[in-house]
Amino acid sequence: MIAIEEALTDKVPSEALSYCVQLWVDFPFQFKLSRSRSSKLGDYRFDPRNGDHIVTVNTDLNPYQFLVTFVHEVAHRKVHRSRSGQKPHGPEWKQTFQNLMLPLLRPDVFPDDILRVLARHMKNPKASTAADPMLLRVISNYDLEKYAGPTLAEISVGDEFVFRKRAFKKLQAKRTRALCLDLGNQRKYLIPMLVQVEVLG
Numbered sequence: 001m002i003a004i005e006e007a008l009t010d011k012v013p014s015e016a017l018s019y020c021v022q023l024w025v026d027f028p029f030q031f032k033l034s035r036s037r038s039s040k041l042g043d044y045r046f047d048p049r050n051g052d053h054i055v056t057v058n059t060d061l062n063p064y065q066f067l068v069t070f071v072h073e074v075a076h077r078k079v080h081r082s083r084s085g086q087k088p089h090g091p092e093w094k095q096t097f098q099n100l101m102l103p104l105l106r107p108d109v110f111p112d113d114i115l116r117v118l119a120r121h122m123k124n125p126k127a128s129t130a131a132d133p134m135l136l137r138v139i140s141n142y143d144l145e146k147y148a149g150p151t152l153a154e155i156s157v158g159d160e161f162v163f164r165k166r167a168f169k170k171l172q173a174k175r176t177r178a179l180c181l182d183l184g185n186q187r188k189y190l191i192p193m194l195v196q197v198e199v200l201g
Helices: 002-008 014-026 063-082 091-104 112-121 133-140
Strands: 030-034 042-047 052-058 160-163 166-173 177-182 188-192
Touching (some): 002 014, 014 091, 042 063, 052 063, 112 133, 166 188
Parallel strands (some): 030 052
Antiparallel strands (some): 160 166, 177 188
16 A cells, blocks of 8 residues: 555645545556656556556646546546446446546645536546547646647647647547648648647748
8 A cells, every 4th residue: 555655645636645545445456657658648457367457647747637547547447347348438437437536526636727627527528638628728737847839639620730840730630639631741640639739820
């Protein structure tokens, strides 16, 4: 228990720490902090070879994003045993995520601006925060490091932008990625909604 508590201290709001530790007690798993990943904020995996449940969360998230992501992945852990044939973010996962988040929807855990948007988000939670531009915007206001540009999720379809020194046009928004046209080679790519971009024009 000490290891999980140490790993989560300063990562989640202090008022949520004991609750997060209790989730680990109730649904045991290996917990790992991950380097920043542009494609996802967290991950849940089950290793059938040894029966290990593994939850990872990006280490560079602000405490509110970290908490939502942590509970999101624990919800996957909880529904794993009955998930065969079900969609990863289907009705059972949504219900579980809602139930696990409900005790945390309090003003002593989340600032008021996040709480209002998050409460609305939790009525029908999406596969990721990035799929809810309003929640992504308000929760990103608390990032420890501010980036110069918006995320791909925050710009409109049709906007042109620079990502990794290449110019693109956003064609279509999907769940966690956007279909984009490389203006140089005219090829289409799926780019994660979470990446920071520089808008052209």
